[in-house]
């Protein structure tokens with residue numbers, strides 16, 4: 001298919017209506033994810049979107065009406081089916097009708113508690129290869145204590161997080177963990193808060209440095225403070241002298257294959273999630289953010305050209321009340337920001353950056369409050385790389401309300417290689433974004449029932 005300007009492309013898809021999405025694909029060379037998950041609709045139905053309630057998914061009628069499913073052979077077929085047909089499709093294809101593709105991968109499994117590690121196959125976006133503690137043992141945290149950061153006691157989160165072997169870390173009961181010092185994780189760990197209510201609050205946050213393959217799912221992290229200097233174990237063979245922390249809820253430093261899903265974040269001394277200094281292959285999905293100034297930072301410095309390699313996906317998050325800026329703020333790298341709910345507005349800007357990052361904004365729902373512009377190009381004193389006009393920022397299929405607007409720049413063709421490179425998962429129509437992000441944050445999960 002010859003490249004086509006974005007507006008013509010969208011019109012084509014609109015008119016094409018029920019034709020197979022593949023034909024609407026702006027590029028033939030998109031990664032595997034595109035082929036695997038290009039289900040879902042381009043029907044552009046204008047009826048009211050569903051009000052998906054957080055909690056168990058029991059009513060599938062919405063998906064019956066809208067979803068197009070991809071079959072086992074990669075054959076995409078429109079589904080206009082009855083509930084019975086749906087159930088058999090769901091069984092065949094492992095979907096469950098939340099409409100949210102990552103959730104569909106696991107949320108309808110009533111036996112989620114005995115299949116915890118199947119979550120590790122559900123990541124999408126650039127962090128899709130993050131396997132966390134898959135194939136490791138389940139470690140159950142029994143104590144909320146954090147008495148000795150240099151020599152953690154068995155049963156604590158810090159003990160589990162610093163072990164050498166892969167671990168799938170769960171919690172015996174609901175608990176509030178006050179971390180005396182930053183919690184430094186090792187590779188191949190999952191922190192899985194499903195079934196309990198875990199809050200990390202009042203003290204330090206999490207540090208993911210020089211590691212890979214971490215999944216953090218279903219925990220609350222809030223009211224994080226600056227801590228240190230201190231001696232902190234980073235793995236069982238190393239206890240280091242750490243300086244004063246920034247006070248991030250999660251600090252990702254030179255780390256890759258990271259998936260942060262269904263967590264809630266509010267209020268920290270510095271960023272809620274900062275991924276810096278050569279970090280990459282990150283997916284931040286289904287999280288609920290609220291009450292904070294500097295929400296999410298990708299790349300910290302105007303001289304960190306190593307961050308040109310950074311790739312991150314920000315998908316299905318809800319940016320809630322009381323947020324000011326950095327949803328996210330990007331430097332150098334390549335970012336797909338897709339199907340996020342920005343309906344609570346933003347104080348200064350939603351999506352911004354410096355040093356010519358590539359930004360592909362798709363299917364987001366932006367509702368401005370007093371500040372109308374979604375975007376902000378920030379002169380941080382670094383190289384402008386030919387000026388703001390040449391930075392590749394594009395909005396495709398976003399929904400704007402209350403005067404919100406996105407200022408595009410650079411390449412204006414969605415089919416150009418620069419945006420193909422930024423593509424990591426297929427956007428759903430922005431009309432559905434609020435419903436898709438409605439169960440953001442930790443889910444309430446009961447053993448024997450769907451989450």
Ligand SMILES: *[C@@H]1O[C@H](CO)[C@@H](O)[C@H](O)[C@H]1NC(C)=O
Nearest residue numbers: 049050051058059060061062
């Ligand atoms: C499912 O939702 C639809 C529309 O919201 C409603 O008409 C129907 O009665 C619901 N079915 C059940 C079993 O709750």
Ligand SMILES: *[C@@H]1O[C@H](CO)[C@@H](O)[C@H](O)[C@H]1NC(C)=O
Nearest residue numbers: 018064065077078079080081
């Ligand atoms: C789906 O349903 C609509 C109306 O209910 C009908 O017009 C259409 O032909 C159906 N499509 C398929 C593939 O069965």
Ligand SMILES: *[C@@H]1O[C@H](CO)[C@@H](O)[C@H](O)[C@H]1NC(C)=O
Nearest residue numbers: 164210234235236237238240
């Ligand atoms: C332990 O941490 C130190 C300091 O970060 C690092 O140099 C070392 O390679 C780590 N060891 C292992 C086994 O990961």
Ligand SMILES: CC(=O)N[C@H]1CO[C@H](CO)[C@@H](O)[C@@H]1O
Nearest residue numbers: 044045046047048049399431
């Ligand atoms: C609720 C909502 O935002 N509905 C919109 C869905 O998309 C159509 C077509 O773009 C709009 O007209 C609706 O307002």
